[in-house]
Amino acid sequence: MRLPGRLAAAIEVLTDVETRHRPVSEALKAWGINNRFAGAGDRAAIGNLVYDALRKRASHAAAMGSDSPRALVLAVAMRDWGETPEALNAAFADDSHAPEALSEAEVAGATADLSKAPPVAQSDFPQWLVPSLERAFGADWIAEGAAMAGRPSLDLRANALKAGPEKVVKSLARFAPQPTTIAPFGITMPAGPRDARTPNVTTDEGYQKGWFEVQDQGSQIVAALAGAREGEQVLDLCAGAGGKTLALAATMGNKGQIFAYDSDRSRLAPIYDRLKRNGVRNAQVRAPNDGALDDLIGKMDRVVVDAPCTGTGTWRRRPDTKWKLTPELLAQRQSEQAALLVEAARYVKPGGTLVYITCSILPEENDDQTAAFLAANSGFQTIDMARAWRQALITDLPEGLATNGGGICLTPRRTNTDGFYCHLLRKA
Numbered sequence: 001m002r003l004p005g006r007l008a009a010a011i012e013v014l015t016d017v018e019t020r021h022r023p024v025s026e027a028l029k030a031w032g033i034n035n036r037f038a039g040a041g042d043r044a045a046i047g048n049l050v051y052d053a054l055r056k057r058a059s060h061a062a063a064m065g066s067d068s069p070r071a072l073v074l075a076v077a078m079r080d081w082g083e084t085p086e087a088l089n090a091a092f093a094d095d096s097h098a099p100e101a102l103s104e105a106e107v108a109g110a111t112a113d114l115s116k117a118p119p120v121a122q123s124d125f126p127q128w129l130v131p132s133l134e135r136a137f138g139a140d141w142i143a144e145g146a147a148m149a150g151r152p153s154l155d156l157r158a159n160a161l162k163a164g165p166e167k168v169v170k171s172l173a174r175f176a177p178q179p180t181t182i183a184p185f186g187i188t189m190p191a192g193p194r195d196a197r198t199p200n201v202t203t204d205e206g207y208q209k210g211w212f213e214v215q216d217q218g219s220q221i222v223a224a225l226a227g228a229r230e231g232e233q234v235l236d237l238c239a240g241a242g243g244k245t246l247a248l249a250a251t252m253g254n255k256g257q258i259f260a261y262d263s264d265r266s267r268l269a270p271i272y273d274r275l276k277r278n279g280v281r282n283a284q285v286r287a288p289n290d291g292a293l294d295d296l297i298g299k300m301d302r303v304v305v306d307a308p309c310t311g312t313g314t315w316r317r318r319p320d321t322k323w324k325l326t327p328e329l330l331a332q333r334q335s336e337q338a339a340l341l342v343e344a345a346r347y348v349k350p351g352g353t354l355v356y357i358t359c360s361i362l363p364e365e366n367d368d369q370t371a372a373f374l375a376a377n378s379g380f381q382t383i384d385m386a387r388a389w390r391q392a393l394i395t396d397l398p399e400g401l402a403t404n405g406g407g408i409c410l411t412p413r414r415t416n417t418d419g420f421y422c423h424l425l426r427k428a
C-alpha cells in the first residue's frame with residue numbers, strides 16, 4: 001500500500017475506534033482480518049497513524065478546526081510526518097484508494113500556529129484534569145503533557161538470573177539497542193519516525209530463553225526502589241501478570257521468598273509461564289481463594305502494592321484511554337487504592353516496608369493516597385526516597401522527581417519513562 005491508502009485505512013480504523021468505542025488494538029486487528037492483502041509494514045504504518053492521532057487529539061483538532069478521524073489523520077501526516085498538503089493532494093489524485101483531496105481549511109491546518117491556542121490544545125491533556133496536572137507539575141504541566149503525547153521507546157530489562165545487559169544487547173544488535181540511563185539492567189530502543197516498526201523482540205531466541213523481559217524503564221526503576229533483598233519475605237499483593245514479581249526475583253537473586261497474589265485470576269494467569277521462562281525459583285503464586293494470604297499477616301519484610309490506577313502514566317502507549325478517563329473511574333480507583341493500602345499494611349512485619357506504586361501522574365492517586373494512609377496509620381512513616389534511590393540505583397535522585405508528599409514521580413519528560421509514582425513507608 002502507498003501512503004494515500006494507508007491514510008484512508010487509518011481514517012477507517014479511527015472511525016471504528018470512535019464510533020464503536022473499541023480499543024485501538026482490537027480495531028486494528030479487525031481491519032487486518034478484513035484486509036488480508038495488507039502486509040506487516042502497512043499494518044504497522046496504519047497503527048502508527050492511529051496512535052499518533054490519538055496521542056495529539058486535542059492539538060491536532062485545534063490545528064484542523066475539527067476532531068473528525070479524517071482531520072486527525074491528515075494532521076498526523078502533515079504536522080508529525082512532514083508531508084506537505086501539495087504532496088498529499090498530488091499523491092491522492094494518483095491513487096484510487098486515497099481519501100478525498102484536502103479542502104482549503106485542511107491545507108491551512110498543516111501550518112496552523114498553536115502557540116496562542118488554549119493550554120489544553122498545547123498540552124494534549126483532557127480539560128477536566130488540568131487542576132490535577134497543575135497541582136502535580138506547577139508551571140511545567142503543558143510541557144509534561146506535550147512529552148506524554150510523544151511515542152514511547154521499547155524498553156527491556158535484562159534478567160540478571162540468566163543474562164546481563166551486554167548479552168542481550170549482542171543478541172538484539174540488529175535493532176541497535178542502547179543501555180537505559182537510569183535502570184541498571186535496562187536496554188532501550190527509541191521509537192522511530194513516521195511508519196517505523198516496533199522491533200518484534202519476543203521472537204528473539206534470547207527472549208525465549210528468558211534473558212530479558214519487555215518492561216518500561218520506569219517500571220524497572222520503581223521495582224528497584226522497592227529495595228527487595230536476598231533472603232527477604234516479600235508479598236507482591238497486586239502481581240497481575242508478574243512484571244514486578246520477575247524484577248523483584250532478579251534483585252533477590254532467587255533467594256528468600258516472593259508471594260505473588262492478585263484478586264483477578266485471569267490477570268494472574270500469564271505469571272506461571274513467565275516465572276518459568278525467567279528461571280525464577282523463589283516465587284509462590286497465591287491464587288485468589290478465601291484466606292489465601294492469612295498465614296502471611298504480620299510476617300512480611302516488604303509488601304509491594306502496584307495498585308490498580310487510571311494508568312495516566314502510560315498514555316503514550318495507550319492514548320485512547322486518555323480521552324476515555326472519567327471522574328467516576330478516577331474515584332473508583334481511588335477507593336480501591338485506599339482499601340489496598342489498609343489491606344497491605346496487615347501483612348507488613350514491625351520494621352518492614354510497604355511499597356506503594358502507581359503508573360499514574362495524578363496526585364489524587366499518589367501523594368493524596370499516602371497522606372491519607374499516614375494520617376490514619378501513625379505506625380507508618382515515609383522513608384527518605386533520596387536515600388532509597390541512591391541505594392537501589394547507585395546514582396543521586398535526579399532533581400525534580402521528589403513529590404511534596406514524600407514520594408517520587410517519573411514522567412516521560414523528566415526521565416524518558418512512562419509516568420510512575422513510588423512511595424516507601426516503614427512500619428514502626
Ligand SMILES: C[S@@+](CC[C@H](N)C(=O)[O-])C[C@H]1O[C@@H](n2cnc3c(N)ncnc32)[C@H](O)[C@@H]1O
Binds near residue numbers: 240242244245309
Ligand atoms: C497495575 S496492575 C499490576 C501490574 C503488575 N504488578 C505488573 O507489574 O505487571 C494492578 C493489579 O491489581 C489487581 N487488583 C485490583 N484490586 C485488587 C485487590 N483488592 N487485591 C489484589 N489485587 C488487586 C488487578 O487485578 C491488577 O492486576
